[in-house]
Amino acid sequence: MITTRLRTLRDHIRWAVSRFHEEDLYFGHGTDNAWDEARQLVLGGLHLPYEMADAYLDCRLEDEELVRVQHLLKRRIKDRVPAAYLLGEAWFCGMAFIVDERVLVPRSPIAELIEERFAPWLAGEPQRILDLCTGSGCIGIACAEVFPEAEVVLADLSFEALEVANQNIERHLHDDRVYTVQGDGFAGLPGQRFDLIVSNPPYVDAQDFADMPPEYQHEPALGLACGDDGLNLVRRLLAESADHLSEKGLLIVEVGNSQVHVEALYPEVDFAWLTFQNGGHGVFMLSAEQCRAHQALFASRV
Template identity: 45%
Template sequence: MNIQQPSYPPELVTILDWIRYSISAFYQAGIFFGHGTDNEWDEASSLVFQAINLPLDMPTVRQEALYNTHVTEAEKQLMADWLQQRVELQKPLPYITHQAWFAGMPFYVDERVLIPRSPIAELILQGFTPYLNHEPKRILDLCTGGGCIAIALANQFPDSMVDAADIDADALDVASMNIHEYQLEEQVIPLLSDLFLGLKGERYDLIVSNPPYVDAHDMADLPAEFHHEPEHALAAGEDGLDLVEIMLQQAPDYMSDGAWLFVEVGNSEVHIASRFAGLQLTWCELSQGGSGIFAIQKETLVTYWRDKN
């Protein structure tokens, strides 16, 4: 889709002018939020502050002190360009700015990877309390994408070794960029692997995965913003659990004794009971929003598949 060179009213001179103008544009266009923000004000503030190179984690009182300061002509042009892409192309803001936040950390993103938004971040920052009784030494982030979960895990467990596995070489290129940015090349290892296929002989104390899990019904109803993301990183069959079933079958062979597996399945949680009747999963309680993450230990999985077969 071709878009014309953006223009903007000359009356827009301050930071607050541009935030207000962006909010109005978002309302008029009816855009969808869900890639880092959930409302017009936060989205507009994020766009404007990134365009003028101010940190998003600046304390609110300092942000407010800057609202009536003037912006430069170059900054105006950049804000107008980003706003046009956000509204006319309905492109998620992190793909425009190439920055997304996860677990309190900024990451590079582009359209080779999903934009991180998983509630797994809360579990990481809590050290997976109360599930883990000791710090894991070997960790696997399965379906790592841009490497955000793997890097957040390494940050939380600094004495661990983390494998970041994905089937998509392009996604692993982005993961490698983020690993380099955080100087974690000795701790976080990107690995090309179709689920566990490339991990023969490995054993992990903790496996975390945010795999493709969107079912066919939800894929058909996704807002336009989600169509900028790689489809293969979202869709996973009629009930969204095709990859999850393979993971649950194969995971015990890659888990140390007492190891935990955490998997996000989102809205496809509703299909779990029919797909895996009798499987005793623990659904994680989240205080910061989100749902659809289950936890299960190796021994429970071994017993389930033994009895089922």
């Protein structure tokens, strides 16, 4: 139970940090430490900006505000619900996205590539972009933001995820050139080609999935686990990507810890493994030419 002596924003943040450590919570959904998580939850729960000056942290809460903040903290501690789900919002590429338990919490290092407009690898302005396994739509919508002339398709197997993605399309006013398609992999996109295909598919292998902290159990398993080596879907994407890339198109795929499985499965392929200033790993890039050259190899290992 939260003591009634907690009255200010600072009181609640300090108390939450102590309890988060005591309960050994896991931080991997937008923050990596107890202080940032507590600040995000307390301030976000009261619709206050995270960057608010520290002087305001000594403001006392009204009774109804106490009830709301303490309810959020209790759920974070007792139920291990990620803060983004409790707040219904997550930030990606400097943009706020609606999220709930129908989609993964946005956290991909691909954000860094988007902010850099995929330089220096992308040749010119892409006319058509595909965000495959889109979830909340954050990757594709952020791409639409930095490439204002591009048509962007958000594709996912999950109808529920696409409901969230459509909310985010509307929220960011991109419904004139961003739209959703339901289908398994490329199945909903027959004959369509793209200058840039970006995918953060399910890629967690069976061992990693079994070892995940409780916070991840609130996320849809469909967006995380994908077979013993995590590559059930990635194998299919590689086999079919050449048929959906324009002549000079790029394929960028996040596979996280399953990078080791990709390298073991395709030792003949010269994947470009991208590096990140802000942390993250396991993202590869292939050109359309490489995808065409290795198409038979990829097909043989599906």
